[in-house]
Amino acid sequence: MAILREGFRYNVKFVKKRETKAGTVTDFVISDRLDSVWVNIRCTTFADLDLKDGDRVKVTRIGSFEIDSYKGKIYYNAIVDVEPVESSDAVEIPFDI
Numbered sequence: 001m002a003i004l005r006e007g008f009r010y011n012v013k014f015v016k017k018r019e020t021k022a023g024t025v026t027d028f029v030i031s032d033r034l035d036s037v038w039v040n041i042r043c044t045t046f047a048d049l050d051l052k053d054g055d056r057v058k059v060t061r062i063g064s065f066e067i068d069s070y071k072g073k074i075y076y077n078a079i080v081d082v083e084p085v086e087s088s089d090a091v092e093i094p095f096d097i
Contacts, residue, residue, distance in 0.1 A: 003032045003039050004065065004078055009058045009085055012043075015051045024048035041076040054088030 012028040019025075026049045030041045051057070063079040 003034050004030065004041055004059065004062060006059050006062055009056055012051055012055050012057055013053045015053055017048065022046065026051060039076065041078055043078045043080050045080055045082055049082070049084060051084060052088055055084060056086035057082040058085050
């Protein structure tokens with residue numbers, strides 16, 4: 001069972017931006033349930049995206065996926081291309097105004 005798939009939509013959290021020589025990079029975390037365990041994947045995209053915690057993105061391409069362990073815990077890192085799908089601050093207008 002895959003935990004990160006192209007074409008699927010995920011909620012992001014812990015969004016951070018950082019500057020590099022190549023430009024602005026956006027980092028965020030995607031959490032997904034694998035069987036009965038929650039898995040956190042730290043994602044990096046080489047784009048200056050206007051994302052906030054709770055926004056929803058669609059993964060369009062997975063450039064690389066690494067699995068690393070540190071002090072007995074497994075960590076997942078991915079370089080991805082995403083497109084914002086839904087903002088967490090979207091306001092719904094009631095039908096009967």
